[in-house]
Amino acid sequence: MKALYCLSFDKKTEWIDDGLKLVEDQLGTALLTFLSTDFDTFLNELVVTADDLNHPTDREKLAEAVAAKIKSQYPFLTSALLPMSFEKKKVIWLRYRLLELEKLRSDLCALVDDVFLMDERKESPLQRLCMRQSRDKLLAAKLAGLSDYLRVERRIYIGGHEFVPILSPAQEMKPPEDITSRLFLGADDLQAVLLTEIQEMAQQNVRLKKCAYCGGYFQPFSSRTVYCDRLAGKAGKTCKELAAKEKYEKKIAADEGLSLYQRRNKAYAMRVSRAPAIYQDAEYQAWKQAAEAAVKQYVDGTLDLERLTQILEIPNAKAVRSH
Numbered sequence: 001m002k003a004l005y006c007l008s009f010d011k012k013t014e015w016i017d018d019g020l021k022l023v024e025d026q027l028g029t030a031l032l033t034f035l036s037t038d039f040d041t042f043l044n045e046l047v048v049t050a051d052d053l054n055h056p057t058d059r060e061k062l063a064e065a066v067a068a069k070i071k072s073q074y075p076f077l078t079s080a081l082l083p084m085s086f087e088k089k090k091v092i093w094l095r096y097r098l099l100e101l102e103k104l105r106s107d108l109c110a111l112v113d114d115v116f117l118m119d120e121r122k123e124s125p126l127q128r129l130c131m132r133q134s135r136d137k138l139l140a141a142k143l144a145g146l147s148d149y150l151r152v153e154r155r156i157y158i159g160g161h162e163f164v165p166i167l168s169p170a171q172e173m174k175p176p177e178d179i180t181s182r183l184f185l186g187a188d189d190l191q192a193v194l195l196t197e198i199q200e201m202a203q204q205n206v207r208l209k210k211c212a213y214c215g216g217y218f219q220p221f222s223s224r225t226v227y228c229d230r231l232a233g234k235a236g237k238t239c240k241e242l243a244a245k246e247k248y249e250k251k252i253a254a255d256e257g258l259s260l261y262q263r264r265n266k267a268y269a270m271r272v273s274r275a276p277a278i279y280q281d282a283e284y285q286a287w288k289q290a291a292e293a294a295v296k297q298y299v300d301g302t303l304d305l306e307r308l309t310q311i312l313e314i315p316n317a318k319a320v321r322s323h
């Protein structure tokens with residue numbers, strides 16, 4: 001019986017069998033993909049829509065639609081949702097399963113932060129994992145118990161596809177080309193496989209950072225790298241490109257807002273010094289304070305140019321005199 005979740009490790013590399021073929025990734029990819037999964041959005045979709053549906057068939061269809069969406073975005077979760085087809089109350093089952101997965105995700109995030117995040121700490125990931133186990137006995141027990149879950153499977157791949165001779169009729173075979181043999185670690189328990197991956201990552205000294213743009217984990221090229229290479233937003237740009245674009249737009253806004261403010265401020269200050277009876281200093285100080293706050297809001301993008309121009313308008317003399 002094959003395990004539901006399997007990984008094979010090598011130097012800085014891992015292999016996953018996505019059900020169709022052998023896929024090679026950077027070590028840690030399966031874990032980081034799981035940690036970046038937004039289970040709350042799927043849960044919301046399921047719960048909010050299910051409340052409006054009374055007919056059992058409609059509710060069943062909804063659960064299947066949400067599960068299909070998850071599987072298409074995160075193929076490795078296909079096995080995690082497999083038992084749903086045997087369930088009668090699919091919405092309830094899927095909701096419970098997503099809550100479980102979200103709990104696992106947040107628990108693993110805390111562990112990953114402690115073990116792999118690059119910061120001022122000097123200890124290696126492996127040292128940190130040992131130190132954490134000495135404090136966290138629940139984690140220590142989970143890691144000690146992994147051998148109860150894990151199985152080892154030797155698999156042969158020909159042209160990237162698994163060779164399963166037992167299922168095909170007996171026949172003569174030409175010497176196969178492009179043949180690989182890999183040892184897989186597998187389990188029917190997702191947590192067991194992800195913890196095994198964490199142990200392998202610690203042993204191979206993997207370091208992680210959180211992207212300064214999207215907040216997701218990534219493996220930086222150097223300690224100076226701050227953005228990941230994931231594609232964010234609709235334009236298909238990377239976090240690095242999007243952050244640079246925002247910075248540039250902010251700079252333009254800062255130049256524009258500041259120069260408008262400086263022109264108006266100079267003109268107002270001149271009027272106050274030439275005609276203090278009409279343009280009172282107290283009024284000017286209040287205007288200045290409001291104007292500076294407005295420029296800051298404009299640079300941050302919370303105020304548009306039209307509103308900024310209105311706020312920076314110098315109050316006319318008539319209005320001031322009537323106070």
Ligand SMILES: [Zn+2]
Nearest residue numbers: 211214228239
């Ligand atoms: Zn990012």
